[in-house]
Amino acid sequence: MEEFELEPGESVVRVVRQHLFVLALRLLPFLLLALIPGVFSLLIDFIHGAAMNISPGVSSSAILPSFGHLGRILTGIWLLFVWMGAFSTFMKFQLTCWVVTNTRIVDIRQHGFFSREVSSFLLIRVQDITTEIHGVLPTLVGFGHLHVETAGNDESFSMTGVAHPQQLRDLILGLVAQLHRAPNSPSGDGL
Amino acid sequence: MTTDVYAPDPTAASTTYFKPLFTLPSGGSHSIDISGLIPVVFLVVFLIWVAYSLAAAYHWLRYGHQSWLAIPALALHLFVSGTILIYMLTGLQ
Numbered sequence: 001m002e003e004f005e006l007e008p009g010e011s012v013v014r015v016v017r018q019h020l021f022v023l024a025l026r027l028l029p030f031l032l033l034a035l036i037p038g039v040f041s042l043l044i045d046f047i048h049g050a051a052m053n054i055s056p057g058v059s060s061s062a063i064l065p066s067f068g069h070l071g072r073i074l075t076g077i078w079l080l081f082v083w084m085g086a087f088s089t090f091m092k093f094q095l096t097c098w099v100v101t102n103t104r105i106v107d108i109r110q111h112g113f114f115s116r117e118v119s120s121f122l123l124i125r126v127q128d129i130t131t132e133i134h135g136v137l138p139t140l141v142g143f144g145h146l147h148v149e150t151a152g153n154d155e156s157f158s159m160t161g162v163a164h165p166q167q168l169r170d171l172i173l174g175l176v177a178q179l180h181r182a183p184n185s186p187s188g189d190g191l
Numbered sequence: 192m193t194t195d196v197y198a199p200d201p202t203a204a205s206t207t208y209f210k211p212l213f214t215l216p217s218g219g220s221h222s223i224d225i226s227g228l229i230p231v232v233f234l235v236v237f238l239i240w241v242a243y244s245l246a247a248a249y250h251w252l253r254y255g256h257q258s259w260l261a262i263p264a265l266a267l268h269l270f271v272s273g274t275i276l277i278y279m280l281t282g283l284q
Contacts, residue, residue: 003254068282069282069283070229070282071282072278072279072281072282073229073232073233073279073282073283075278076275076276076278076279076282077232077236077279079275079278080236080240080272080275080276080279083268083271083272083275084240084243084272087247087264087268087271088247090264091247091250091251091264094255094258094260094264095250095251095254095255110250110254113246113247113250114246116254
Protein backbone atom coordinates (compact mmCIF):
# COMPACT_ATOMS: atom_id res chain seq x y z
CA MET A 1 0.00 0.00 0.00
CA GLU A 2 1.11 3.52 -0.63
CA GLU A 3 0.39 4.90 2.82
CA PHE A 4 2.37 2.28 4.68
CA GLU A 5 4.60 -0.63 3.94
CA LEU A 6 3.93 -4.07 5.32
CA GLU A 7 6.74 -5.45 7.43
CA PRO A 8 8.24 -8.87 6.63
CA GLY A 9 5.83 -11.51 7.84
CA GLU A 10 3.01 -8.99 8.21
CA SER A 11 -0.25 -9.59 6.38
CA VAL A 12 -3.53 -7.75 6.12
CA VAL A 13 -6.25 -9.52 8.08
CA ARG A 14 -9.15 -7.20 7.42
CA VAL A 15 -9.94 -3.77 6.00
CA VAL A 16 -12.71 -2.13 8.00
CA ARG A 17 -14.93 0.73 6.92
CA GLN A 18 -17.90 2.40 8.52
CA HIS A 19 -21.29 0.79 8.13
CA LEU A 20 -23.25 1.62 4.97
CA PHE A 21 -26.06 2.86 7.18
CA VAL A 22 -23.72 5.58 8.45
CA LEU A 23 -23.12 6.62 4.86
CA ALA A 24 -26.86 6.68 4.22
CA LEU A 25 -27.39 8.91 7.24
CA ARG A 26 -24.73 11.30 6.02
CA LEU A 27 -26.21 11.40 2.52
CA LEU A 28 -29.73 12.05 3.76
CA PRO A 29 -29.26 15.85 4.20
CA PHE A 30 -28.05 16.09 0.61
CA LEU A 31 -31.14 14.25 -0.57
CA LEU A 32 -33.32 16.73 1.28
CA LEU A 33 -31.33 19.64 -0.16
CA ALA A 34 -31.80 18.22 -3.66
CA LEU A 35 -35.57 18.30 -3.18
CA ILE A 36 -35.66 22.01 -2.33
CA PRO A 37 -35.90 23.33 -5.94
CA GLY A 38 -38.84 21.04 -6.65
CA VAL A 39 -40.60 22.05 -3.45
CA PHE A 40 -39.86 25.71 -4.19
CA SER A 41 -41.31 25.39 -7.68
CA LEU A 42 -44.44 23.70 -6.38
CA LEU A 43 -44.80 26.36 -3.70
CA ILE A 44 -44.60 29.18 -6.24
CA ASP A 45 -47.04 27.30 -8.43
CA PHE A 46 -49.44 26.90 -5.52
CA ILE A 47 -49.23 30.53 -4.40
CA HIS A 48 -49.61 31.90 -7.89
CA GLY A 49 -52.37 29.47 -8.70
CA ALA A 50 -54.25 30.52 -5.59
CA ALA A 51 -53.75 34.18 -6.44
CA MET A 52 -55.18 33.67 -9.90
CA ASN A 53 -57.97 31.53 -8.51
CA ILE A 54 -57.04 28.62 -10.68
CA SER A 55 -56.23 25.10 -9.81
CA PRO A 56 -52.65 24.79 -8.60
CA GLY A 57 -50.46 22.24 -10.22
CA VAL A 58 -52.38 22.16 -13.48
CA SER A 59 -50.90 25.35 -14.84
CA SER A 60 -47.31 24.78 -13.89
CA SER A 61 -45.92 25.10 -17.38
CA ALA A 62 -48.18 28.02 -18.23
CA ILE A 63 -47.40 29.99 -15.11
CA LEU A 64 -43.64 29.72 -15.16
CA PRO A 65 -42.55 30.30 -18.75
CA SER A 66 -40.32 33.26 -17.99
CA PHE A 67 -38.95 31.58 -14.88
CA GLY A 68 -38.11 28.43 -16.81
CA HIS A 69 -34.73 29.31 -18.29
CA LEU A 70 -33.34 31.06 -15.25
CA GLY A 71 -34.98 28.47 -13.04
CA ARG A 72 -33.19 25.67 -14.87
CA ILE A 73 -29.86 27.37 -14.48
CA LEU A 74 -30.38 28.10 -10.78
CA THR A 75 -31.72 24.60 -10.17
CA GLY A 76 -28.80 23.14 -12.07
CA ILE A 77 -26.26 25.13 -10.06
CA TRP A 78 -27.97 24.08 -6.84
CA LEU A 79 -28.12 20.40 -7.81
CA LEU A 80 -24.54 20.43 -9.03
CA PHE A 81 -23.21 21.74 -5.71
CA VAL A 82 -25.44 19.37 -3.75
CA TRP A 83 -24.13 16.50 -5.84
CA MET A 84 -20.52 17.56 -5.32
CA GLY A 85 -21.13 17.68 -1.56
CA ALA A 86 -22.72 14.25 -1.59
CA PHE A 87 -19.94 12.81 -3.72
CA SER A 88 -17.32 14.26 -1.36
CA THR A 89 -19.10 12.58 1.53
CA PHE A 90 -19.04 9.28 -0.32
CA MET A 91 -15.37 9.75 -1.17
CA LYS A 92 -14.47 10.43 2.46
CA PHE A 93 -16.46 7.37 3.49
CA GLN A 94 -14.70 5.12 1.02
CA LEU A 95 -11.18 6.45 1.55
CA THR A 96 -11.41 6.32 5.34
CA CYS A 97 -10.61 2.85 6.60
CA TRP A 98 -8.86 0.85 9.24
CA VAL A 99 -6.44 -1.82 8.11
CA VAL A 100 -6.03 -4.61 10.65
CA THR A 101 -2.87 -6.62 10.11
CA ASN A 102 -1.53 -9.44 12.23
CA THR A 103 0.79 -7.02 14.05
CA ARG A 104 -0.85 -3.57 14.05
CA ILE A 105 -3.83 -1.43 13.16
CA VAL A 106 -3.43 1.31 10.59
CA ASP A 107 -5.87 4.17 10.87
CA ILE A 108 -6.40 5.99 7.55
CA ARG A 109 -8.64 9.02 7.70
CA GLN A 110 -9.63 11.16 4.74
CA HIS A 111 -10.76 14.46 6.23
CA GLY A 112 -11.35 16.13 2.89
CA PHE A 113 -9.55 17.08 -0.26
CA PHE A 114 -5.81 17.13 0.28
CA SER A 115 -6.27 16.33 3.97
CA ARG A 116 -5.34 12.78 4.88
CA GLU A 117 -4.08 11.28 8.11
CA VAL A 118 -2.43 7.89 8.48
CA SER A 119 -1.43 6.51 11.87
CA SER A 120 -0.77 3.07 13.25
CA PHE A 121 -0.06 1.31 16.52
CA LEU A 122 1.13 -2.13 17.42
CA LEU A 123 -1.35 -4.74 18.55
CA ILE A 124 1.12 -5.95 21.17
CA ARG A 125 0.44 -2.74 23.10
CA VAL A 126 -3.33 -3.24 23.20
CA GLN A 127 -4.58 -3.41 26.76
CA ASP A 128 -8.32 -3.01 26.56
CA ILE A 129 -10.98 -2.91 23.87
CA THR A 130 -14.43 -1.44 24.48
CA THR A 131 -17.39 -1.63 22.13
CA GLU A 132 -20.35 0.73 22.32
CA ILE A 133 -23.69 0.40 20.61
CA HIS A 134 -26.14 3.10 21.63
CA GLY A 135 -29.60 3.62 20.23
CA VAL A 136 -32.30 1.66 18.52
CA LEU A 137 -31.05 1.97 14.95
CA PRO A 138 -27.43 1.04 15.74
CA THR A 139 -28.69 -1.96 17.69
CA LEU A 140 -31.04 -3.11 14.94
CA VAL A 141 -28.70 -2.38 12.05
CA GLY A 142 -25.61 -3.52 13.89
CA PHE A 143 -23.02 -0.77 14.03
CA GLY A 144 -21.25 1.04 16.82
CA HIS A 145 -17.99 2.36 18.19
CA LEU A 146 -14.87 0.53 19.15
CA HIS A 147 -12.31 2.03 21.53
CA VAL A 148 -8.87 0.53 21.84
CA GLU A 149 -6.64 1.53 24.73
CA THR A 150 -2.98 0.83 24.79
CA ALA A 151 -0.66 0.28 27.68
CA GLY A 152 1.57 3.08 28.74
CA ASN A 153 1.09 6.53 27.40
CA ASP A 154 -2.68 6.82 27.71
CA GLU A 155 -3.05 6.38 24.01
CA SER A 156 -6.44 5.46 22.69
CA PHE A 157 -7.79 4.65 19.31
CA SER A 158 -11.38 4.82 18.16
CA MET A 159 -13.33 3.41 15.29
CA THR A 160 -16.72 5.03 14.91
CA GLY A 161 -19.70 3.60 13.13
CA VAL A 162 -18.13 0.27 12.24
CA ALA A 163 -20.26 -2.73 11.44
CA HIS A 164 -20.48 -5.42 14.11
CA PRO A 165 -17.89 -3.99 16.52
CA GLN A 166 -18.07 -7.07 18.76
CA GLN A 167 -16.79 -9.29 15.96
CA LEU A 168 -14.02 -6.82 15.27
CA ARG A 169 -13.14 -6.74 18.97
CA ASP A 170 -12.93 -10.53 19.06
CA LEU A 171 -10.77 -10.50 15.95
CA ILE A 172 -8.34 -7.97 17.41
CA LEU A 173 -8.20 -9.74 20.77
CA GLY A 174 -7.49 -13.00 18.97
CA LEU A 175 -4.63 -11.37 17.08
CA VAL A 176 -3.29 -9.89 20.31
CA ALA A 177 -3.43 -13.32 21.97
CA GLN A 178 -1.55 -14.82 19.04
CA LEU A 179 1.14 -12.17 19.37
CA HIS A 180 1.52 -12.86 23.09
CA ARG A 181 1.82 -16.59 22.43
CA ALA A 182 4.45 -16.11 19.74
CA PRO A 183 7.94 -17.31 20.77
CA ASN A 184 9.61 -14.05 19.79
CA SER A 185 6.98 -11.85 21.32
CA PRO A 186 8.36 -8.54 22.66
CA SER A 187 6.13 -8.95 25.70
CA GLY A 188 8.04 -12.00 26.74
CA ASP A 189 4.89 -14.00 27.41
CA GLY A 190 5.82 -16.57 24.87
CA LEU A 191 9.30 -17.17 26.22
CA MET B 192 -68.50 54.80 -25.01
CA THR B 193 -67.02 51.39 -24.76
CA THR B 194 -65.71 49.68 -21.68
CA ASP B 195 -62.68 47.47 -21.88
CA VAL B 196 -63.02 44.27 -19.97
CA TYR B 197 -59.72 43.10 -18.50
CA ALA B 198 -59.28 39.40 -18.87
CA PRO B 199 -56.04 38.22 -17.27
CA ASP B 200 -53.95 36.00 -19.41
CA PRO B 201 -52.19 33.38 -17.26
CA THR B 202 -49.09 33.48 -19.40
CA ALA B 203 -48.83 37.24 -19.42
CA ALA B 204 -49.54 37.46 -15.73
CA SER B 205 -46.78 35.05 -14.89
CA THR B 206 -44.28 37.15 -16.82
CA THR B 207 -45.30 40.16 -14.77
CA TYR B 208 -45.17 38.08 -11.62
CA PHE B 209 -41.52 37.19 -12.08
CA LYS B 210 -40.47 40.43 -13.69
CA PRO B 211 -38.98 41.94 -10.51
CA LEU B 212 -36.37 39.21 -10.69
CA PHE B 213 -35.00 40.67 -13.87
CA THR B 214 -35.99 44.32 -14.19
CA LEU B 215 -36.46 47.24 -11.92
CA PRO B 216 -40.10 48.10 -11.22
CA SER B 217 -39.89 51.34 -13.18
CA GLY B 218 -38.70 49.48 -16.26
CA GLY B 219 -37.50 51.32 -19.34
CA SER B 220 -33.99 52.62 -19.07
CA HIS B 221 -33.60 51.14 -15.60
CA SER B 222 -33.99 47.57 -16.75
CA ILE B 223 -31.20 45.13 -15.96
CA ASP B 224 -30.18 42.78 -18.70
CA ILE B 225 -28.82 39.58 -17.21
CA SER B 226 -28.66 37.70 -20.48
CA GLY B 227 -24.95 38.44 -20.74
CA LEU B 228 -24.33 37.46 -17.14
CA ILE B 229 -25.76 33.96 -17.33
CA PRO B 230 -23.05 32.49 -19.60
CA VAL B 231 -20.40 33.97 -17.31
CA VAL B 232 -22.05 32.37 -14.28
CA PHE B 233 -22.28 29.10 -16.17
CA LEU B 234 -18.60 29.32 -17.09
CA VAL B 235 -17.59 29.97 -13.46
CA VAL B 236 -19.68 27.03 -12.25
CA PHE B 237 -18.23 24.83 -14.98
CA LEU B 238 -14.67 25.76 -14.00
CA ILE B 239 -15.43 24.99 -10.35
CA TRP B 240 -16.85 21.64 -11.43
CA VAL B 241 -13.75 20.87 -13.52
CA ALA B 242 -11.44 21.69 -10.60
CA TYR B 243 -13.56 19.60 -8.25
CA SER B 244 -13.64 16.66 -10.65
CA LEU B 245 -9.88 16.74 -11.14
CA ALA B 246 -9.31 16.81 -7.38
CA ALA B 247 -11.79 13.98 -6.84
CA ALA B 248 -10.21 11.89 -9.58
CA TYR B 249 -6.77 12.49 -8.10
CA HIS B 250 -7.88 11.24 -4.66
CA TRP B 251 -9.80 8.27 -5.98
CA LEU B 252 -7.02 7.12 -8.28
CA ARG B 253 -4.20 7.72 -5.80
CA TYR B 254 -5.73 6.52 -2.55
CA GLY B 255 -8.47 4.24 -3.81
CA HIS B 256 -6.29 2.47 -6.30
CA GLN B 257 -6.81 -0.89 -4.70
CA SER B 258 -10.57 -0.50 -4.61
CA TRP B 259 -12.63 -1.72 -7.54
CA LEU B 260 -15.01 1.12 -6.74
CA ALA B 261 -12.71 3.94 -7.89
CA ILE B 262 -13.47 3.87 -11.61
CA PRO B 263 -17.25 3.23 -11.24
CA ALA B 264 -17.46 6.05 -8.69
CA LEU B 265 -15.73 8.48 -11.04
CA ALA B 266 -17.93 7.33 -13.91
CA LEU B 267 -21.00 7.91 -11.74
CA HIS B 268 -19.77 11.38 -10.85
CA LEU B 269 -19.22 12.28 -14.49
CA PHE B 270 -22.59 10.88 -15.51
CA VAL B 271 -24.65 12.62 -12.82
CA SER B 272 -22.88 15.96 -12.96
CA GLY B 273 -22.81 15.81 -16.77
CA THR B 274 -26.56 15.30 -16.78
CA ILE B 275 -27.01 18.29 -14.49
CA LEU B 276 -24.75 20.43 -16.68
CA ILE B 277 -26.73 19.46 -19.79
CA TYR B 278 -29.91 20.36 -17.93
CA MET B 279 -28.37 23.74 -17.15
CA LEU B 280 -27.41 24.21 -20.79
CA THR B 281 -31.06 23.93 -21.79
CA GLY B 282 -31.64 27.03 -19.69
CA LEU B 283 -29.11 28.99 -21.72
CA GLN B 284 -31.08 28.63 -24.95
